[in-house]
Amino acid sequence: MLPPELAPSDTPTLVSGEPHGKSTILVVGVGSSHGDDQVGWFVAKELMQRSMRNCQVRIAATPLEILNWLEDFTLVHVIDACQGGGPPGTIYRFSWPCSEIGQREWSGTHDFDLASVLGLAHQLDQLPSRVFVWGIEMNSTHRQVDAPSNEV
Numbered sequence: 727m728l729p730p731e732l733a734p735s736d737t738p739t740l741v742s743g744e745p746h747g748k749s750t751i752l753v754v755g756v757g758s759s760h761g762d763d764q765v766g767w768f769v770a771k772e773l774m775q776r777s778m779r780n781c782q783v784r785i786a787a788t789p790l791e792i793l794n795w796l797e798d799f800t801l802v803h804v805i806d807a808c809q810g811g812g813p814p815g816t817i818y819r820f821s822w823p824c825s826e827i828g829q830r831e832w833s834g835t836h837d838f839d840l841a842s843v844l845g846l847a848h849q850l851d852q853l854p855s856r857v858f859v860w861g862i863e864m865n866s867t868h869r870q871v872d873a874p875s876n877e878v
Contacts, residue, residue: 751781752799752854754792756806756840762814762864766805769860789843796847801856806840808861815863822857823848 755770757763766786773783782799786792789806796802810818822844840859847853 749780749782750799751778751801751803752795753781753783753803754786754795754805755783756786756789756792756804758787762862763807765807765862765864769805769862788838789840790838792843793847793850793852796852796854799854801858802854803858803860804840804844805860805862807864809864810861812863814865818859818861818863820859820861822853822859824859 753770753773755766755768755773757766759767770783770785773781784795789804792802792804808818810816812818844853844857844859
């Protein structure tokens with residue numbers, strides 16, 4: 727079960743205390759409460775503990791939630807568990823657009839994958855000029871357990 731402080735919400739979690747519209751950076755941790763798929767939430771929760779200027783940090787249960795949050799941001803970072811064939815715990819950084827994003831499996835519990843959401847946001851002209859996707863290689867055998875694997 728997801729702790730209340732990590733529950734997805736329509737209300738942004740402000741790290742810097744600045745009202746929406748003044749922040750220029752959005753960081754979104756995507757995931758679920760299952761095994762290695764929690765890694766996006768763990769990273770976001772850690773960032774929420776830090777005081778960062780001009781930055782909002784949010785938790786998303788699905789990549790589709792991101793579409794409602796892009797307005798007024800100039801830089802977006804999305805963190806999610808992925809599978810791309812590397813060792814568990816490997817960290818990948820992609821700058822959107824990037825064909826490699828579509829070649830990875832992004833947290834199999836999502837009904838609309840991350841690459842599709844970013845592509846849709848681009849087509850709707852909602853995507854900020856700079857988007858970075860951080861993928862953390864998950865251990866495929868640890869998807870349906872409560873705790874993440876040691877490697878992640």
